[in-house]
Amino acid sequence: MTLLRSEWLKLWTARTTWVMLGIALAGEALFAGLYTGLASIADIEGPPGEPEGLETVATGVGLMLVMMLVLGVLIATTEFRYGTASSTFLATPKRWPALLAKLGVALAVGLVAGLAYIAVNAGLAAPLLSSRGGDVPAAGDLAGIYAGVVASYAILAAFGLGVGAVVRNQVGAIIAAIAFFFVLSPLPELLPGSIGDYFPAQAIGSLHGNPEGDANLSQFAGGLVLGAWAAVLVTLGTLLICRRDVSE
């Protein structure tokens, strides 16, 4: 618990965190507002047969996803960039408990960001849509989708943390995480069969309730696949950090 508090403090006493979350939230509100306020109702509701108004809640998710990924990387790498890793591992010579605390903080940040997303969505996008006569999804559908968004944020922050712990160099890790997630991991979709479903890009589609309709796993299975990727990376990163010399 003490380590968790330490990592939590580290996160919120750095201005970067506030700036990044602020930008992502503002961007999200802007997109959601513009889309639900200006797009034609027919476009928003989509073709018949698809759950109604699903895209309302899927709007503006992407920017915060990128921020979560980057924030996860920062939680792992900032200490190596500024040389505070030595102080941290002096207080936790076994090192892995500090990484575990960082993981806890990454997941918690995902939760906070997810709740903020829900607030914007439920407070802005949904009322706007219904004031224009559009159909807002049923409460049950909404809850499921919101849960998927919150989970995706938390898991993506953990994923970023894992990449950061493996790579350690901050800029390198940010590039690696974004390149892997948004460039490499969608590629297997092009392969025949369902192999693409088990890579992060498609898995996150499933977790978000499959808004684009080309991922085949259930929401829960999508979450499990994404979580497994993050777990492997975090474990690998933790093992490496426990083994490597700390000269920062």
Place this chain on the structure above:
Amino acid sequence: MPELEVRNLTKRYGRTVAVDDLSFGVEAGRVTGFLGPNGSGKTTTMRALLGLLRPTSGEALVEGAPPVTMRDPLRTIGAALEATAFHPGRNGRNHLRTLAAAAGIPDSRVEEVLEMVELMGAAGRRVKGYSLGMRQRLALAAALLGEPRILILDEPANGLDPAGMRWLRDLLREQAASGRTVLISSHLLSEVAQVAEELVMIRKGKLVAQGSLAEFTAGGGGQVRVRAADLSGLAEALAEAAGSVARDGDDAILVGGIESARIGEIALRRGIAIHELAPQAQSLEERFFELMGEEEDSA
């Protein structure tokens, strides 16, 4: 048992040998100076003692055990490694709070150490705007947080003004006097000589000498100035006894390698009257350069 000990410590980075079969111990209750030129392996040795790097071979021990097994690390050992190791956007107080939180140390202790290092006024400012001296004080405050039994400080005097140096010396003496173990490194002899009672000198990762300040200045390697009735006869006898003999002016010789009592005995056996027998106290600086120079020749 020494509080800090390295045993046959070797650390290689690829082909570079940073620390080479180094062994020494550091005792409690006094300030030990860890001296060596830049790049001689001081920081590597300290990092090994702190469990931050894995020795290639040999071991580094804190209170007799590997540092990774420390049960209450911040109360055992406090370290200030680099004065630049702060998140620039975090203020000094918050930096200390993150460290205190990790060890379950109350925030009130943060205020205490800020007071101790005289950084109260700047505690709310972001570290980005700190001078080097202020960063040193903040690093020291971090080291003192857990009231540790052992302090390891890497070049703590860098960037301090003369008043700051004096303040640091007083603080270190106080810490040692209360029974703590204090190891400070420096590449500058003058910084260490004024506060350390014990010295460990390394060069190119190897131990050059270890001993008390008094031993260094009295010098096993010190010379004895001798005047005698039959100077050339005595010089001959001393040379036979494997001493080094050099002329010092017209009526004296400088003898090395034989202590004064033995010189007297040799003179007595030869029946030569001694006029003067004066051990030459060597300045620490001469000794320092002598030791460092010796290594250079053999390298």
